[in-house]
Amino acid sequence: EAKEMVASMVQIGxxxxxxxxxxxxxxxxxxxxxxxxxxxxxEMIREGCAPDxxxxxxxxxxxxxxxxxxxxxxxxxEMSCMSLTSDLVTYNSVIMxxxxxxxxxxxxxxxxxxxxxGYRPNIITYSTLLDGFCQKGLMDDALNLFKKLKRCDMKPxxxxxxxxxxxxxxxxxxxxxxxxxxxLIMQGLQPDIQTYNIKINGLCKNGLVSDAYRIFREMESxxxxxxxxxxxxxIQGFLRHNDSPSASQLIDEMVERGFSGx
RNA sequence: GUGGUCGUCUG
Numbered sequence: 565e566a567k568e569m570v571a572s573m574v575q576i577g578x579x580x581x582x583x584x585x586x587x588x589x590x591x592x593x594x595x596x597x598x599x600x601x602x603x604x605x606x607e608m609i610r611e612g613c614a615p616d617x618x619x620x621x622x623x624x625x626x627x628x629x630x631x632x633x634x635x636x637x638x639x640x641x642e643m644s645c646m647s648l649t650s651d652l653v654t655y656n657s658v659i660m661x662x663x664x665x666x667x668x669x670x671x672x673x674x675x676x677x678x679x680x681x682g683y684r685p686n687i688i689t690y691s692t693l694l695d696g697f698c699q700k701g702l703m704d705d706a707l708n709l710f711k712k713l714k715r716c717d718m719k720p721x722x723x724x725x726x727x728x729x730x731x732x733x734x735x736x737x738x739x740x741x742x743x744x745x746x747x748l749i750m751q752g753l754q755p756d757i758q759t760y761n762i763k764i765n766g767l768c769k770n771g772l773v774s775d776a777y778r779i780f781r782e783m784e785s786x787x788x789x790x791x792x793x794x795x796x797x798x799i800q801g802f803l804r805h806n807d808s809p810s811a812s813q814l815i816d817e818m819v820e821r822g823f824s825g826x
Numbered sequence: 827g828u829g830g831u832c833g834u835c836u837g
Binding site for chain 1: 829830831833836837
């Protein structure tokens with residue numbers, strides 16, 4: 565409907581502006597219709613509306629999230645032809661693309677090249693690469709990067725801690741996870757719902773379902789009531805440990821609370 | 827002057 569709306573705007577002589585076209589591109593991307601999104605880019609050019617950095621960033625991010633790095637890089641090059649310069653957001657998306665494609669070496673190269681091009685990594689740059697390391701279980705690299713960002717006097721935020729804590733659980737380093745949680749508190753940061761979900765999931769996956777359950781019950785008193793993800797995590801934890809009575813009881817509770825299970 | 831793009835949780 566959005567596309568038709570834009571089409572009728574064009575017909576009655578109301579020129580959609582670049583923000584309108586970009587919203588349409590984003591809409592197609594959110595539905596994983598990158599082909600159609602790309603079509604909108606071509607269409608706006610035809611209609612005499614010049615794409616801007618946002619237009620390209622939206623598309624490049626979408627290609628990257630779908631691990632279509634080659635096409636992303638192609639657009640990256642194409643931008644220059646439109647006399648547009650990639651910015652930090654573009655680089656962040658490309659780093660994510662290489663991380664998702666498990667090409668960490670190249671992700672690191674993009675990180676370095678952005679600096680060479682005169683940009684300063686921001687907290688999103690760091691967390692993107694950090695998550696890439698954590699997902700691959702490369703915790704030494706992750707921790708080195710974490711040290712580096714602190715040295716560059718970036719204030720670590722709860723997202724960075726969440727990412728690292730999850731990485732620690734994934735490699736079975738429960739002690740490392742606890743220490744990072746303590747550090748998060750010490751820094752005066754508030755654990756959020758994802759922090760708790762990561763802890764509960766991490767404990768379950770490491771066989772500590774009763775510890776997970778304890779946190780599940782305590783989190784509300786810390787100002788973080790469980791959400792539907794929390795329920796899904798703890799229920800799956802019980803199921804993996806062959807405790808279906810507890811699981812089904814929690815499914816009932818979940819439904820009472822207005823959530824629906826996966 | 828307003829509106830559009832990037833990071834962490836289960837599935």
